[in-house]
Amino acid sequence: MLDNQIKRGDLQPKNPYAFNGQTLVGNADEQVPTPGQKLFYIESYGCQMNFSDSEIVASILKSVNYHVTPDFQEADLILINTCSIREKAEETVRKRLKVFDQVKKARPDALVGVLGCMAERLKAQFLEEEKLVDLVVGPDAYRDLPGLIATAEDGDKGINVFLSREETYADINPVRLDSNGVTAFISIMRGCDNMCSFCVVPFTRGRERSRDPYSIVAEASDLASRGYREITLLGQNVDSYKWQNPEGSEKVNFAGLLQKVAEVDQEVRIRFSTSHPKDITDEVLETISSYSNICNYIHLPVQSGNSRVLKLMNRTYDRDWYRSKIERIYSIIPDCAISSDIIAGFCSETEEEHQDTLEMMEFANYSMSYMFIYSERPGTLAAKKYKDDIAEDIKKRRLSEIIRLQNHLSLKHNQGEIGQVREVLIEGNSKRSDDHFKGRTSQNKMVVFPKSEGLSPGDYVMVRIDEATSATLIGTITQSVESGVSI
Ligand code: 5AD
Ligand code: SF4
Numbered sequence: 013m014l015d016n017q018i019k020r021g022d023l024q025p026k027n028p029y030a031f032n033g034q035t036l037v038g039n040a041d042e043q044v045p046t047p048g049q050k051l052f053y054i055e056s057y058g059c060q061m062n063f064s065d066s067e068i069v070a071s072i073l074k075s076v077n078y079h080v081t082p083d084f085q086e087a088d089l090i091l092i093n094t095c096s097i098r099e100k101a102e103e104t105v106r107k108r109l110k111v112f113d114q115v116k117k118a119r120p121d122a123l124v125g126v127l128g129c130m131a132e133r134l135k136a137q138f139l140e141e142e143k144l145v146d147l148v149v150g151p152d153a154y155r156d157l158p159g160l161i162a163t164a165e166d167g168d169k170g171i172n173v174f175l176s177r178e179e180t181y182a183d184i185n186p187v188r189l190d191s192n193g194v195t196a197f198i199s200i201m202r203g204c205d206n207m208c209s210f211c212v213v214p215f216t217r218g219r220e221r222s223r224d225p226y227s228i229v230a231e232a233s234d235l236a237s238r239g240y241r242e243i244t245l246l247g248q249n250v251d252s253y254k255w256q257n258p259e260g261s262e263k264v265n266f267a268g269l270l271q272k273v274a275e276v277d278q279e280v281r282i283r284f285s286t287s288h289p290k291d292i293t294d295e296v297l298e299t300i301s302s303y304s305n306i307c308n309y310i311h312l313p314v315q316s317g318n319s320r321v322l323k324l325m326n327r328t329y330d331r332d333w334y335r336s337k338i339e340r341i342y343s344i345i346p347d348c349a350i351s352s353d354i355i356a357g358f359c360s361e362t363e364e365e366h367q368d369t370l371e372m373m374e375f376a377n378y379s380m381s382y383m384f385i386y387s388e389r390p391g392t393l394a395a396k397k398y399k400d401d402i403a404e405d406i407k408k409r410r411l412s413e414i415i416r417l418q419n420h421l422s423l424k425h426n427q428g429e430i431g432q433v434r435e436v437l438i439e440g441n442s443k444r445s446d447d448h449f450k451g452r453t454s455q456n457k458m459v460v461f462p463k464s465e466g467l468s469p470g471d472y473v474m475v476r477i478d479e480a481t482s483a484t485l486i487g488t489i490t491q492s493v494e495s496g497v498s499i
Contacts, residue, residue: 045079052078053087054189057105058095060246060285061217062128064197066093067186069127069154074187076158084115089123089161091147094130096212098387105130109142116144123164125149125157129216133391135173145169151202151217152176175203175218182227185234192440194470196240198231199223200269201247206288208315209326209393210355210386213248220248222255225264229272236277241437241470245273245284251291267295274303279472281437282306283456286313286353289337290328297344308345309379309456312337313353317372318365321358324398331368338376349379349425349455354414357407358386359398366410370417379425379455381418385411419482426457426480433490434459436475438467451475459485 045051052073056066069091070080084090090112095101105126112124125147126138132150134141139148146164149157153172160170180202188196204213205220232243247253253266264272266284274282282305289312300306316322319330329337341348354369373381385407388400402410434453442448442460449467450460461475467489475487 045081049077049079050088051081051086052089052091053081053084054091054093055084055108056093057101058093058097058129060197060244061199061248062093062095064186064199064246065128065151065154066091067189067197068181068184068199069093069157070187070189071184072154072157076161080187080189084112087122089125090115091125091127094126094128096129096133096216096389098384099389100387102130106142109145113144123147123161125160125164125170127151127154129212132173132175132216133212136171139169139171147171148173150175152179154181155179177219177221180221180223182223185231192469193239194437194439195242195244196235197244197246198228198235198273199247200228200245200250201253204248205252206249206328207326207393209324209397210315210358210389212389212392215391217248220252222253225255225269225272228269229276232273232276232280236280239470241279241472242281242283243273245269245282247284248286249288249291250284251287251293251296265295266291267293267299270296270299270306271303274299274306278305280305281454283309285311287311289314289334292337292341294340294344297341300348301345307454307456308348309351309454310341310348311351311353312341312376314369314372314376315353315355316358316361316365317369318361321361321365321368324360324394325355325358326393331372334372335375347455349457350376351456352376352378352381354381354383355386356383356411356414357402359394359400359402361402361410366413370413373414373417373421377425378418378421379457380422381414383411383414383418423480423482426482426485429453429457429477429485430480431477433474433476434487436461436473436487438469438471438473440469453485457485458483459487461487461489464489 054066056063081087092105092108094105115122116124123146124144126145127149128151131138131148139145147160147170149160150173152175156172160172163170201220201222203218203220207214235243251266253269256263287310314334315325315327317331322330341350388395436451436453436459438449438451440450442450447463448460449463450458452458459475467473474490476490477485477487479486
């Protein structure tokens with residue numbers, strides 16, 4: 013029976029879009045503020061990349077004597093790292109700015125800054141529309157923050173929305189914010205060259221560029237030496253990672269990078285996100301399969317299961333091609349869990365085409381999906397070329413059918429785990445019960461299980477799965493991995 017104290021949804025798999033509104037506070041990396049230090053507050057919206065960027069921002073601010081606070085009411089500088097991917101994300105940010113306006117009215121010396129994709133998309137227009145905002149800083153301009161803050165302190169507006177072809181912040185060691193001390197992100201590339209017709213990211217994050225692999229390995233080694241046990245390599249399209257040294261004598265692709273990072277420490281698990289189906293190669297799949305510490309989990313967004321819609325979306329693959337990629341993954345990594353992003357109600361999508369998406373979900377047997385209603389974004393190819401002509405109620409109904417099917421698939425997927433003994437990395441206490449730990453399997457499934465003496469976050473344990481909901485697995489520890497002792 014399910015323990016009453018463990019509620020559904022407690023421990024969903026980590027959602028790359030779930031940082032909405034998350035306040036980022038300091039952790040063990042951070043000391044208490046010293047006299048004379050100014051305080052900054054940062055709130056992050058959107059994807060994991062934004063979350064990771066906020067850690068870079070924190071590091072830059074630390075170097076000019078700022079200290080992070082979880083309370084915006086006391087902050088000298090309030091930052092909001094924004095997302096433009098859907099209209100709703102932008103509306104949320106606007107609402108939040110109304111709250112910060114009140115702070116500015118009470119304390120006119122406090123500075124409010126808008127970072128990230130919305131800053132980049134709206135540029136100076138933002139300052140027209142939001143009169144109380146002092147700083148507008150795009151994703152490639154964070155090094156300029158100290159100078160922009162000085163400008164704002166002098167009473168002028170600080171704006172830098174320059175997009176770079178080189179910036180990777182490779183030399184900046186992020187301050188780990190709101191960390192559990194076990195899992196961390198490393199940003200391996202920036203920008204996106206794919207031009208999916210619905211997507212604003214290529215406009216807000218600029219051209220794709222890959223970070224020096226040696227700086228990535230150094231960051232991974234540093235994390236490992238500080239006790240971190242899981243690293244997620246982040247990029248809009250990690251499989252197109254490509255780096256060469258200035259002489260051109262050394263080239264590293266994503267498979268090569270995965271190998272280098274996996275070899276840093278066998279005790280450190282490696283994950284990555286996001287993969288574009290067109291770029292994930294057999295070499296990457298074989299690398300995953302040959303390193304036990306690279307997790308058997310691939311986020312492979314399909315967006316639609318219909319070839320005509322995929323063409324309109326400019327995804328550069330069709331239905332059959334995607335299906336053969338899924339077959340390839342399961343044949344090289346039989347134990348792999350695959351998840352997806354799906355858009356309901358893209359321009360001119362018919363009922364039959366929507367059915368193709370549902371069929372694809374069953375074929376791929378996704379362990380989970382992030383599912384969205386199409387939201388037209390100004391300036392994108394789709395906004396220019398196609399009519400956003402699917403009525404809102406039809407979009408909503410299609411989305412609910414997609415969600416219903418995914419819940420069913422996730423439940424089936426999780427029920428298939430019952431009786432299996434899985435290696436779980438303990439991440440911390442279950443949110444709703446201090447008597448239970450939570451952790452994830454290699455396949456990115458969250459597991460809740462009763463604590464056992466001597467174990468703590470960062471330990472690997474073998475857990476037998478006893479029960480499953482569509483979101484959570486419930487289990488019992490059978491043995492600690494390090495000691496090999498049965499419990
Ligand atoms: N409308 C709805 N969903 C979108 N996404 C990107 N742009 C849009 C849009 N305009 C979704 C895609 C992408 C994920 C990050 O967000 O599914 O993979
Ligand atoms: Fe957007 Fe497509 Fe790039 Fe993903 S791959 S960020 S959906 S343009």
